[in-house]
Amino acid sequence: SSGINAEYGGFGSGFGGMSGAPADDGPTEDEDIFIPEDKCGRVIGRGGSKIQEIQDDSGCNVKVHGRETAEDGKVAVTLTGSASQRAKARGIIEGLTADRGGGGGGGG
Numbered sequence: 001s002s003g004i005n006a007e008y009g010g011f012g013s014g015f016g017g018m019s020g021a022p023a024d025d026g027p028t029e030d031e032d033i034f035i036p037e038d039k040c041g042r043v044i045g046r047g048g049s050k051i052q053e054i055q056d057d058s059g060c061n062v063k064v065h066g067r068e069t070a071e072d073g074k075v076a077v078t079l080t081g082s083a084s085q086r087a088k089a090r091g092i093i094e095g096l097t098a099d100r101g102g103g104g105g106g107g108g
Contacts, residue, residue: 026082033090034074037067039097043077050096060089 035043044051044064054062060081067075077093079086 026084028081029083029086031079031086031090032076033079033093035064035077035093035097037070037073037075040064040067040075042096043093054089054092057092058085058089060085062089062093 042050043054043062045053051062051064054060058081060079063078063080065076065078069076079089081089
């Protein structure tokens, strides 16, 4: 699945999004996870670059709710996708928000 360049052209609206095409690994469902409010930036990335990367890697639609919705210092993140897509996105997000010291970029 390397031919994804077309999605990034300047085609206004109507592309991407959850088209309702069923994935072959189960139904698409919503799942909320909670991340520390101060780690939101890590998940979203500069101008949304990281969240786009998470969505591309996992195939899961990821929505970080605004900080004004935070409760107890946690912000909800809604994952929309099949079970395996959500699991992959959750793993990436947990890696980004884990308190494992500063900085080092993860390998892959």
